[in-house]
Amino acid sequence: MGPLDDRTMEDLDDECLFPSEMDAQKTQSVDPNQHISVSGSLPFNGNKMTRNGVYKSIKTVVFSNKLNLLMPFGPLAILVHKMTDSNGWVFFLSLLGITPLAERLGYATEQLAFFTGPTVGGLLNATFGNATELIISIYALKSGMKRVVQLSLLGSILSNMLLVLGCAFFCGGLVYHGKEQVFSKATAVVNSGLLLMAVMGLLFPAVLHYTHTERHVGKSELALSRFSSCVMLLAYAAYLVFQLKSQTDLYVPLGEEVNQNGENLDNNDDDEDEAPEISKWESIIWLAIMTVWISILSDYLVDTIEGASDAWDVPIAFISVILLPIIGNAAEHASAIMFAMKDKLDISLGVAIGSSTQISMFGIPFCVVIGWMMGQEMDLNFQLFETATLFITVIVVAFFLQEGTSNYFKGLMLILCYLIVAASFFVHEDPPTDGQFVRSFLRMSHLVQFSRKWLLNRDMEFGAFERCKRQEERTRGDLKK
Template identity: 35%
Template sequence: MKILRFLLIFVPISIVGEWMHFSPTLMFVLAALAIIPLAGVMGEATEEISFYAGPRIGGFLNATFGNATELIIAFFAIKAGLFEVVKASIAGSVIGNILLVLGASMLVGGIKFKSQSFNKQSVEVSSSMLLFAVIGLTVPAIFTHTVAADLLNTRYEGLSIIVAVIMFGIYLMSLYFSFYTHKDIYLSESDQAVTPKWSLKKAIIVLIGATVLIGVESELFVAAVEPMTKAIGLSEFFVGIILVPIIGNAAEHSTAIAMAYKNKMDVAVEIAIGSSLQMILFVTPVLIFVSLFFTPMSIVFNEFELVALVLSVLIANRVSSDGESNWLEGVQLLSVYLIIAVSFFIL
């Protein structure tokens, strides 16, 4: 976290760069470097607020703000009409969390410890929920590829809204399940009393400030995507599915890996799988609803995105099913991620 704070210098640099009309490629890099530490600051402020709000409200805040950076970036992308970038970032976030983050956590933790254990019961619940979530993303795509073309334009948007409502409803029920009726499942040895470092007033001010700055940087970032991709020959698809998730979740990813290195694998697994669930069940429906104020966005993903999503979930479920991990399983997940990333790069 301390290393990320040094990157805050890129916040004023990027703003000056916009004022001085730097090239789109340079603005893309500067905005990305500014978003990474701001996301970390937002996460830290949310964690501090949770100490004062209590475990239940605090858990909700962490769940809500867990993917706030990507949500803000996606909002400006929707406003700019970059729907393929938005949908690719949704798929990329899920793939990145359960392959890149979980894989890196298992590898780093496995190098230090021969094997690591985690809460098998809670992982089983989260894994089955993740499989359901991916099914929710898959069905609309299958529908669009099998229905006659003349019916497609009039029905797929309505289907996307219905699916979004169902997924958001499941998200709310999952919060009630984990924070009230079955909260004992999610208790782990890593749960311990920690005193806040900031006052509540400071935490709220920092959270608001970080959110506003992320909004500013996200607008700069999205504005540079299209001209940058044309300038260097990089596809918007690759930017959405690989770069945006890594940039938006860099701070959260580093936390998961750090927890695994400290032998707190429960926390690392929860960050990886929990963040993926939030992305599909919370962020995706919200983006569908937000798009209604601009140009309605469908929830339809292309075939390659769907195959990558389904295979990622299946291998992650298989690796985590025994409640234990080692460095080889981490290498396996990372290898699958690299294969997918390279494939998207050459599209």
């Protein structure tokens, strides 16, 4: 029993994944005279076990969730892009195809967290929790679409803080309408502070730009954005250490279920609920597959967003701020609502507010640094309208969280606030960038030149007509005489 107890989880996984090879080694060591017969049967048994393992893994990951019925829309989007020029359909099908991939990416991360422990598992959740938004943002940065990056990340923050949290409060309040649900005020206060710090980082570059007080025009704003991004990344790293090391009793990883007194409820569950469904290496492989597939679809998504805006006659700001986050975070929406209906608001709060904190303190500064490496001038100036919207949203949510209680009325208020934000971006016209302004000016110049030539030709034709008319009148007068 001693050697068996000393085995690690990785050894048990390897033994489960490759039982045929271990049996072969034991058989060969025990009876070398039967080497020929054993070696002749091993390839068949090994291939059979491998096929069974692959089939079981595919069945668990791909066929265990009804949301995966949307997966075929991804290849269909690529097929439509190759055969037609309909950017609207390609964009819509790409969105539907990415939705189940984002959910399965979170599933693979949760499975891998079983083998890494709570600390590394928390880091994995921080890294891959919003991987879909980051991948789309990196592809948009690569294409020089800085505004799409800013608006999509801003939309993820607004969607999580208003729509996701509001739906969680509303559904949980309807189920437990006879009482007020409670959650940890410490977690809410720290996350609210981080969100206010993110607003500060976005506010100062916008104010510097609109007050025209830069010391070096065009450079001070970019330099301030890059410095603030590095500070925000440092603050988020300190927050992770504080959450996972210093205050483990107050900040429980999202994978663990706790009651309102902070007591772990996992001990009361069955062992089957705690056991991983796939092995460590299977989780890593599926994590890589989902990431690559999301990257492929994100390329098509970014390339067709402007065409979809023209085809649907919908502003790019509305598509980036409203449509992309709602569909891309559909799995997170469902998870937050499910935990709220089970009276586990701490987990719902971690999904909604924690995700907003990750994007604001990690995702946005990370994109600024990546743009810096790519040579793209990605900054923290999200324009005045967007920055004001984020500031008001953070203030409203902070007021709702300060009591540490929730009910369906608070959830309804947050949902209605999100509807106001969505309507605002639907009627909001995004100001043109410098490049778009130059192109518009050149198009206007060409139009003015064309109009001038057309009028000149028209004047010449009209003058020639008048001369011919006068000549005809003179001729008629001469004939009468």
